[in-house]
Amino acid sequence: MLTQTELRTVPVNHSHANAVARAAPIRGGIGAIETMGSQMKFGANAEIFGEGEPAEYVYKVVTGAVRTYKILGDGRRQIGGFYLPGDIFGLEIGKEHQFSAEAIKGVTVLVVRRSAIVALAERDCEVARELWSFTGRELKRVQEHMLLLVKSAQQRVASFLLEMSKRLTGTDAIELPMSRQDIADYLGLTIETVSRTMTQLVSEQAIGLPSSRHIVLRNTGVLRRLNG
Amino acid sequence: MLTQTELRTVPVNHSHANAVARAAPIRGGIGAIETMGSQMKFGANAEIFGEGEPAEYVYKVVTGAVRTYKILGDGRRQIGGFYLPGDIFGLEIGKEHQFSAEAIKGVTVLVVRRSAIVALAERDCEVARELWSFTGRELKRVQEHMLLLVKSAQQRVASFLLEMSKRLTGTDAIELPMSRQDIADYLGLTIETVSRTMTQLVSEQAIGLPSSRHIVLRNTGVLRRLNG
DNA sequence: CGGCGGCTTGATCGGTCTCAAGTACGGTGG
DNA sequence: CCACCGTACTTGAGACCGATCAAGCCGCCG
Secondary structure: OOOOOOOOOOOOOOOOOOOOEEOOOOOOOHHHHHHHOEEEEEOOOOEEEOOOOEOOEEEEEEEOOEEEEEEOOOOOEEEEEEEOOOOEEOOOOOOEOOOEEEEOOOEEEEEEEHHHHHHHHHHOHHHHHHHHHHHHHHHHHHHHHHHHOOOOHHHHHHHHHHHHHHHHOOOOEEEOOOOHHHHHHHHOOOHHHHHHHHHHHHHOOOEEEEEOOEEEEOOHHHHHHHHO | OOOOOOOOOOOOOOOOOOOOEEOOOOOOOHHHHHHHOEEEEEOOOOEEEOOOOEOOEEEEEEEOOEEEEEEOOOOOEEEEEEEOOOOEEOOOOOOEOOOEEEEOOOEEEEEEEHHHHHHHHHHOHHHHHHHHHHHHHHHHHHHHHHHHOOOOHHHHHHHHHHHHHHHHOOOOEEEOOOOHHHHHHHHOOOHHHHHHHHHHHHHOOOEEEEEOOEEEEOOHHHHHHHHO
């Protein structure tokens, strides 16, 4: 239950006054956040936006990592997704954010006003298509996440490691930005089960674990087989 | 594991030769399936489309009920969603269906070529927005489904009944179109656990169960409290 | 009436959670 | 440089929830 320390190294409000850079808007929608966005920084565990707040901005991770989450009725936290450099998050169809978002560690993001993109999409069908396409990819991602949650602990952890390997570096050696608690809340497990499963995978020669956040995939075949 | 009988009462191919009605195309995108679509019928358990097949058509349920699903690596079936009269399904961003779809019982659907809608969206931004909006609602639905899967059996069943009550009739008396196996595969439980949980809810006065598919919500407060 | 599929109920097993210590690591201050 | 502390992580023992295996029941249709 939210063991994490609630230190917010950057005071946040929704005027987002701490923008540090601004480039001239040229054209394009979501794919052109680079050219029309402002850059912002958030410290570790800083809240970027909260569930239910107006979805005024769309974000793209430049460096660092972000988690989105919901607090369930019984106090547990379910993480909806991890967003790594290059990933876009915070784009909603409706007026409000469905999940909260926090920086996992220090993060730099590009920010664009949602209204700017939506306005563009009203004139430029190509932009509208990009919005649709983005939400479609997000849908696919959540569908896969859903499928994860009906598997065994071993399968969930194995799938998670394969996913992170692909997204972080594409190689077998990965440096996890998130804590065991984050992983547990993403996979719908407890921190103890995640930890135990990791050591189990080590003893099965499937992974190496030189340090708790540094993981080496030794036998992706075994991991993939677990995946189903 | 797929106890269901594989009887396909309607032979299906992708030319969809068994269209029974055609109306003149007037205008509008996804909201205008009515005016530009053909009507089709599928018998109980008939396959409407398969995972990985080209997503040539978009469907809207007129009568009956549809399930989408995936078969997991270990042979289990996970149901992605139930689609009831008025619901649209089968609309993909990419070229292929991500899930398979079957009629739960006899079903009548309206069908439109995906390409027709997409072509419209390239010229009419309002149509493009409708596509985005639809996929956004689907995303929200899947997110909620994901949240279901990390709850207790009681919570899952209670949430399911509340959802069905809202979508089927809006009243407290519901007639489920799907079997216990379907419900189990939707909730990530076994058929036995679903059954036991139902009788448990009966003994707690939360629901009435005059027959296995006919359910009366007696105490929605209790159900909602379970929901979290 | 018999048979079959869908549903319920019972007994036991097993995987994950819970509660509780113990360990490793990084930072801070003496 | 080391002692200390706090946090993150690991490990262990036992409880509990849902899965599994196995019967039995019910409704429907031939």
